[in-house]
Amino acid sequence: MSTKQLTIWFSTISIILVFWGIVFAFFGLDILPIINRDILLQWESALYGAIMMGWGVTLLMVGRIAFSRNDTELLKALLYGIVLWLIVEGLFSAYLGVWFNVGVDIGVLILFSFPIIKVLRSHKEKNL
Numbered sequence: 395m396s397t398k399q400l401t402i403w404f405s406t407i408s409i410i411l412v413f414w415g416i417v418f419a420f421f422g423l424d425i426l427p428i429i430n431r432d433i434l435l436q437w438e439s440a441l442y443g444a445i446m447m448g449w450g451v452t453l454l455m456v457g458r459i460a461f462s463r464n465d466t467e468l469l470k471a472l473l474y475g476i477v478l479w480l481i482v483e484g485l486f487s488a489y490l491g492v493w494f495n496v497g498v499d500i501g502v503l504i505l506f507s508f509p510i511i512k513v514l515r516s517h518k519e520k521n522l
Contacts, residue, residue: 419486449479453506461509466517473510477503 395403417425423438453472460468484499 419482461513464513464517466514469510469514473507473514476506476510480506 423434423441428434428437453476456468457472459465460472480499480503484496484503487493487495487499
């Protein structure tokens with residue numbers, strides 16, 4: 395397969411993942427055919443933990459590459475993903491009344507965004 399075909403494949407699967415995220419965010423995991431509802435909270439917790447681990451490793455690995463290469467495009471992609479994640483999570487947390495998590499989301503947004511924005515601004519100043 396060509397790189398273009400593999401890119402289309404990877405992009406398509408990524409878009410499907412985003413759409414499933416939207417479905418779960420708005421309709422919950424209750425839409426899944428789970429027979430034993432008593433385990434739903436434990437299972438959701440395990441899923442949330444697994445997603446955080448995967449997302450954390452992705453941020454770690456891709457972030458290190460982006461910073462070491464001073465890759466503006468990759469840094470912007472990271473920033474957009476982080477901002478989307480934390481804004482959506484914060485809005486749902488506020489809607490559901492989980493206020494402590496709104497504070498956590500704001501803090502995490504600041505912690506992740508600060509170094510990225512700092513580098514992006516320095517690139518912009520160099521190009522002026």
